[in-house]
Amino acid sequence: MEENNIVDDCGWKPKVGMPFDSKQAAYDFYNTYGGNVGFSIRKAYANKNKHTKEITSRTFVCYKEGSWGIDKRDPLVKNPRQEVRCGCGARFSIKLGRISRKYIACDFVEHHNHDLVPQDCIHMLPSQRKISTTQAIEVELASESGIPLRSAYELFARESGGRVSLGFTKLDQKNCLRSKRQKDLEYGEAVIFGTALMYDETAESFTWLFQIFLEAMSNKAPKTIFTDQDTAMAKAIPIVMPDTNHRLCTWHLMQNAVKHVSSVFDDVGVKAVFLKFMHDIDDDEEFRIQWDQMLDKYDAFDNHWLEQTFRDYLNCDHNLMEFFMHFERVLYEKRYKELEAEYNLSQKIAEGFNSNFDVKASGRDL
Incomplete structure (x- = not known):
């Protein structure tokens, strides 16, 4: 496979014997190198001191190192795992110096067995992406x-x-x-x-x-869901979230009562009647008894709350200038998707690269 031309004496190319103050400093250095050349990196092997648990050596590898095991997930999964590992041997290793207490570069393998990413796609590499x-x-x-x-x-x-x-x-x-x-x-x-x-x-x-x-x-799933008095929601919640407690929102209950049954309680007011049921009665049987008494007192057995109807609309219109600005955005988006497609294509293992390896990596016939 062809690689980018690398100047041997450039300051950002790893060399055996380079000192680093920390593991992170070594990682950042190798990641910068990967960004300049066209590959992503990841952390691999590490050795620790059995007593202090301090990392004494660490190896960073190309993210196409190794191979995936058999993918045991549902073959119909929405976003199947992309198979990008092809056994690349490129790596960079550091070792902690006993006297200097610095990490020293002790191994560097430059060669990759795959094409490197074009410069226009460097920012898409996993190790190059970070939100500050x-x-x-x-x-x-x-x-x-x-x-x-x-x-x-x-x-x-x-x-x-x-x-x-x-x-x-x-x-x-x-x-x-x-x-x-x-x-x-x-x-x-x-x-x-x-x-x-x-x-x-x-x-x-x-x-x-x-x-x-x-x-x-x-x-x-949430522990509790508070909703309005919606029967459709009440049916759906236990289907999707059987362990979630479904409770009615007291604020919605009071608002609905004020809107729909105020005329029934003209003399005392809705809130005076309903606050007791919402906050003062804890026993189920007592609640039923007093609820029936309330319905009988106000002759409200046949009353039904009317359903509310909501109407939303979305109106979108572009003048001529806005249209061309929008068109430019669409065109830019299309071109960028082409660049993304080029990047994704470069990450796929080439068909016929190594049939034995491919079967082992994917766990299924190709």
Whole structure:
């Protein structure tokens, strides 16, 4: 395989004997080298002192090193794992000096057995992608301000001088937000995770919606869900989240009561009647008795709350200038997708590269 031309005496090329103050410094150096040449790196083998647990040696490898075992996941999985490992032997090893207490480069294998990534695609390599703390804050602020992910990503790219200079992909941005929301869920902060515009409010629709919600939350179901008095939701929740407690929101209950049965309790007021049932009665049997007494007192046995109807609409229109700006964005997006396709193609193991190896790596006939 051809590699980029590398000047032997360049300052960013690893050499045996190079000292580093820390493991991270060595990793960063090799990662910079990988970015200049056209490959991604990852941490591999490490040896530790049995007593102090200090790492005494570490090897960094090309991310195409080794081979995947048999993929035991469902063959119909939405995003199957991409097979990129082809047994590449490129590596960089360091060892802790006993006297200097610095990490010294002790092994460097330069050759790769695969094509390297074109310079235009370097920023897509896994080890070259990183969202800084400042960028993560900007991503979160954009989301909280209602800016769609795609528009926010385009804005960040323009501010950085293009996607190549941005340092992360749209997937990284999405994962950053997902991680933040999961932490908010874990620590119990009040946060809006998302919204959905439903075509119909059936149990089947809510079942689908809750499944999508669980997928976004890494299949971590909430302990309790508070909802409005919606029978379709009540049917869907135990189907998707059988261990989640379903409770009615007292605020919604009171608002609905004020809207729909105020005329029944004109003399005393809705809140005076309902507050007792919401906060003062704990025993189920006592609740039923007093509820029936209330219905009898106010002759409300045949009263039904009317359903509310919501109507939302979205109106989008572009003038001539906006149209051409939008067209430029679409054109840029198309060209960038072509670049992504070129990158993804370069990561796939070439057909016929090594038939025996391919079968072992994939665990199935090719």
